Amino acid sequence: xxxxxxxxxxxxxxxxxxxxxxxxxxxxxxxxxxxxxxxxxxxxxxxxxxxxxxxxxxxxxxxxxxxxxxxxxxxxxxxxxxxxxxxxxxxxxxxxxxxxxxxxxxxxxxxxxxxxxxxxxxxxxxxxxxxxxxxxxxxxxxxxxxxxxxxxxxxxxxxxxx
Numbered sequence: 001x002x003x004x005x006x007x008x009x010x011x012x013x014x015x016x017x018x019x020x021x022x023x024x025x026x027x028x029x030x031x032x033x034x035x036x037x038x039x040x041x042x043x044x045x046x047x048x049x050x051x052x053x054x055x056x057x058x059x060x061x062x063x064x065x066x067x068x069x070x071x072x073x074x075x076x077x078x079x080x081x082x083x084x085x086x087x088x089x090x091x092x093x094x095x096x097x098x099x100x101x102x103x104x105x106x107x108x109x110x111x112x113x114x115x116x117x118x119x120x121x122x123x124x125x126x127x128x129x130x131x132x133x134x135x136x137x138x139x140x141x142x143x144x145x146x147x148x149x150x151x152x153x154x155x156x157x158x159x160x161x162x
Contacts, residue, residue: 004090007129027124036093
């Protein structure tokens, strides 16, 4: 499992956006093996952030900074009311070609294969401007997968109730 910290595409110039898209196309062409991309969205409550900002401006003496901070807080409050703010986590699951072939089960071979695929993905996504790290602790993988499973499970119960 790989966690991807994506580049903020919206803050890029048109030329940078084109380069990112070209790099992403190369990533898709290079990945001629099975992967699964998981995206986890979480709604964010910005009230505590706004409250913290309001506390910080009470200490501010510079009128220009104070005016800017108040304007920024108003902007965040307006955005928060109009659209729900969310954060996203991106994960990529890499699969081994040997996982369904128990006759050729060789853990060393599987590790080498997965490490090669990880490096290909890491290099390709890094060229797009993303930061990539592996999720190699079993407890972390279990926690992440449970969060996906439990979210879908709660959605199923909600649909049945309606």
